[in-house]
Every structure is written in structure tokens, then in C-alpha cells.
Amino acid sequence: MKKLLVVLLILVALIAGGLWYIANNAGGFIKEQVETQGTAYLGTSVSLANVDLNIGEGRLTLNDLDVENPQGFSNEDAFSLESVTLDLGDISGEPYRVQSFSIAAPEMLYELNATGTGNLMVLKDNLMKKLPKSSTPPKDSSASSPLVIIDNVQVSKVRLKLDFENLDTAGFELPVDQRVYEVELPTFSIGGIGQPDGLPADQVGAVIANKLLDKVIDEAKAEAKRRAADAAKEKLQDKAKEKLGELFGG
Helix, strand or coil: CHHHHHHHHHHHHHHHCCCCCCCCCHHHHHHHHHHHHHHHHHCCCEEEEEEEEECCCCEEEEEEEEEECCCCCCCCEEEEEEEEEEEECCCCCCCEEEEEEEEECCEEEEEECCCCCEHHHHHHHHHHHHCCCCCCCCCCHHHCCCEEEECCEEEECEEEEEECCCCCCCCCCCCCCCCEEEEEECCEECCCECCCCCEEHHHHHHHHHHHHHHHHHHHHHHHHHHHHHHHHHHHHHHHHHHHHHHHHCC
């Protein structure tokens, strides 16, 4: 029974922000806290379909996590996660260890509004306002959330949609004719969290979201540059072919 309570405590603390009690309906309690804490950190609505909790294996899976776009953007979700799975490691004492944190098949939208502001950047800014400036855990851990270390966070099969339809291009010419396109990113790791001394559990989810946003924003910008460069190259090639046709009568 003691082990059961410890497992539940750590799982709930990790996801829900360090709350030190167990509700009768653990899955429903975790779901409620993920939505509440996620909404508070991201500044937009967060919803979770359901929670699978396997006490015997020390595993927690969150299914169908959706994050709405911030105000000023389309009605599409900013991102949706098919599943998030945590596998526990050492829970004998602080810092508690999570062996793996796996994010499967996220669908993410990188959208620019008329002024060139990105939806994911807005979410990142909201997160940064909530996270403490220092990553050093407090000395008196008894008065704060339990400390947690995650060995590795892995993200697989990100489907990234880039949408520049609403970008105001008056005054300059974009070489890209296609304004909406999708790419799939290869599986990647965003490293460990809270090493070596642990991170307060109520910050873990926000730190992971921040790292995920950093990675996807960088990939989106790089993909947009590649598309623009390829399109510009094609236009130059077309102009060269036209010129050759004029010269040789073709």
C-alpha cells in the first residue's frame, strides 16, 4: 500500500504541480490538474481525453492532449499530442527519477498572423513568464514540490504544419507560392530534465513544453527558409530558361 501511494504521489506531483494528496479517482484527478496547470502555464485552453495509470508497471499515459491556439490566431489547435507516457525509475527518495518521458505523434501548427507573430512563440512567451528565472531548486524542499529528474525526453513522429496564409506580404515579395504545407520530423530527443539535482515537480511539464516549442520553432523556421531558397532557385532557373529560349529561338 505504501508503494502504491508513493507511485501515485510522484505521478500526480510530476504532472499536476506537486499536489500532496491522492484523490479517490486518480485518473480523473490527474486529468483535471493537467488541464488546470497546462492552461495556467500556456495561457490558453488545455484539454486531456483520459489517463491510463498502471501501478504495477509504474507507468502513466496521458491520451489525446490538445492545446488551443492563443488569441489572435486560427481556430485550429496549436498542438495535439496523441499520447505522453512516463516510466518511473528510482522512487526511493528525492530526487525521484523518471526513466523516460515519451511524446508520441504530436500534431503541431506553426502559424504566422498578419504582423508576422508566431502562435508557438506566443505560447513560449507565456511559459517563460510563469517559469522561475533560476533553475536552481530551493534548499528547503520540504516546503516545495518534490524534486524530479527525467533521464530522457523523446519525441516521435511530429507532424508539423506551417501556415503563412495570414501573413501580410504587402511591400515585399515572398518567393514561396505555397503558403500552407506539412512536414514530418524524425524522432528526436530533447535531453534530460532536472539533472543533476532535480527540478521541482510543478515546473517539469512547463520545462518540457518549453524545450519542445524551442525545437519545433527552430525546425519550422529552417523549413520555411529551405522552401523559400528552393522556390527562389526555381524562379531563377525559369528565367534562365526563358532567356536561353529567346537567344536560341526556342
